[in-house]
Amino acid sequence: MTPKQQRGEATVDRLLDAALRVYAESGEQGLTVSAVTKASGVSLGSLYHHFGSIDGLVLTLAHRWLGRLLGELVTALQAAPTTREAIDAVVRTYLAFIREHPDAARLVHSPMADRHSMESGQEQRDAQEARVSAFALWVQPRIDSGELAPLPLPLIESLVLGPVVAVARRRLSGIHDVDLDEAARILPERIWLSVGGEPT
Incomplete structure (x- = not known):
């Protein structure tokens, strides 16, 4: 696996882990793009790049x-x-x-x-x-x-x-x-x- 692929996997994991934390704290209504990017420290562009949408991430x-x-x-x-x-x-x-x-x-x-x-x-x-x-x-x-x-x-x-x-x-x-x-x-x-x- 290349360093770029490793970084991509790490970003995916950060987004998924953050989404679960947001869901645990705020439920389905709280699962927004802004909440997940804020909790993960990952950019909006990266979220869309890896998952296409918040629905894709969830x-x-x-x-x-x-x-x-x-x-x-x-x-x-x-x-x-x-x-x-x-x-x-x-x-x-x-x-x-x-x-x-x-x-x-x-x-x-x-x-x-x-x-x-x-x-x-x-x-x-x-x-x-x-x-x-x-x-x-x-x-x-x-x-x-x-x-x-x-x-x-x-x-x-x-x-x-x-x-x-x-x-x-x-x-x-x-x-x-x-x-x-x-x-x-x-x-x-x-x-x-x-x-x-x-x-x-």
Whole structure:
């Protein structure tokens, strides 16, 4: 990597880090070009050069953190010794991410990210193809062996992640009527009842 490329990457990181700080302090309404350039010390021209717009910057930031979350989930999935323990690991990893990175998690689960997902869901999925494929590669042999129910992959994904995402959204919206430790204890068994199969 050339020195110019290194400087470019450092500038990108400064802008993304500053955008997350601004979002944490001021929410979606506070994510303006002027707020991010002021917080980062990076020029307006550099922001537009690297991201095209404030929306481009925010979407890149959301994709970066979504990629990190998916990467942690795939790692947890693949490290678990059994299929049943893998479901437990995915739930615990997801909830740990919410606890450890609340600002980034709030952005990933925000209405702004939802709007983009509805508008370009396939594009987002394609951007995370390696991690999505890793999940599919883990699931299919376990369907074939009977360890997971013979359901379409998107339904298994929804049954595993849907309840966890719902808890995460409640927590991140400021509703604290669900304890994350309690959710980590209860959800894996309930999810397993919906996706577990009969090993052959």
